[in-house]
Amino acid sequence: ETGVTQTPRHLVMGMTNKKSLKCEQHLGHNAMYWYKQSAKKPLELMFVYSLEERVENNSVPSRFSPECPNSSHLFLHLHTLQPEDSALYLCASSQDLAGATLGKNIQYFGAGTRLSVL
Amino acid sequence: RKEVEQDPGPFNVPEGATVAFNCTYSNSASQSFFWYRQDCRKEPKLLMSVYSSGNEDGRFTAQLNRASQYISLLIRDSKLSDSATYLCVVNQNTGNQFYFGTGTSLTVIP
Numbered sequence: 001e002t003g004v005t006q007t008p009r010h011l012v013m014g015m016t017n018k019k020s021l022k023c024e025q026h027l028g029h030n031a032m033y034w035y036k037q038s039a040k041k042p043l044e045l046m047f048v049y050s051l052e053e054r055v056e057n058n059s060v061p062s063r064f065s066p067e068c069p070n071s072s073h074l075f076l077h078l079h080t081l082q083p084e085d086s087a088l089y090l091c092a093s094s095q096d097l098a099g100a101t102l103g104k105n106i107q108y109f110g111a112g113t114r115l116s117v118l
Numbered sequence: 119r120k121e122v123e124q125d126p127g128p129f130n131v132p133e134g135a136t137v138a139f140n141c142t143y144s145n146s147a148s149q150s151f152f153w154y155r156q157d158c159r160k161e162p163k164l165l166m167s168v169y170s171s172g173n174e175d176g177r178f179t180a181q182l183n184r185a186s187q188y189i190s191l192l193i194r195d196s197k198l199s200d201s202a203t204y205l206c207v208v209n210q211n212t213g214n215q216f217y218f219g220t221g222t223s224l225t226v227i228p
């Protein structure tokens with residue numbers, strides 16, 4: 001148990017559906033991340049939040065909409081997705097951001113949501 | 119050029135063998151380096167941070183070569199339970215990004 005919980009673990013949705021992924025961290029960390037992991041590709045950073053403020057948005061299509069209501073919770077709202085969006089979506093948290101002192105920037109990952117878009 | 123490059127493998131080694139993975143990174147300003155392990159259909163988990171002087175944790179040794187911009191992971195006395203994908207992760211000293219390699223697949227064979 002890493003202290004980062006993601007729900008749901010599996011999600012199947014049609015292209016016209018709206019759904020949300022939830023991430024909760026119990027580690028008291030300040031930074032939270034959304035990543036996409038597709039087969040044979042490295043993890044792709046989607047969004048970074050620090051103290052509830054979005055600090056990174058890596059050219060992600062607007063059909064993905066993040067929300068960070070507080071430092072412990074992160075959501076990814078999904079709407080009108082495409083089949084190529086099918087992937088494992090991973091949430092992570094770290095005490096501080098990537099450029100922080102080694103040790104304070106270690107990321108802990110949730111188990112992920114495996115998303116299939118039909 | 120990719121930020122982080124790893125040999126994807128797969129590496130298939132017998133139990134007890136020693137195996138080494140290398141990873142190269144493109145940004146000379148990178149300051150933090152990690153090896154993560156990812157089991158099939160699971161999340162990545164930190165295996166070890168990589169310190170400038172190199173560091174060891176049991177059967178695992180990580181080294182950093184700043185001049186050549188690569189990090190390595192050495193696994194001695196391989197166990198069946200070491201079978202996984204090993205991810206190289208690098209940050210920049212500015213900005214908020216971590217960069218992940220595609221991972222190196224290891225299978226330890228009985």
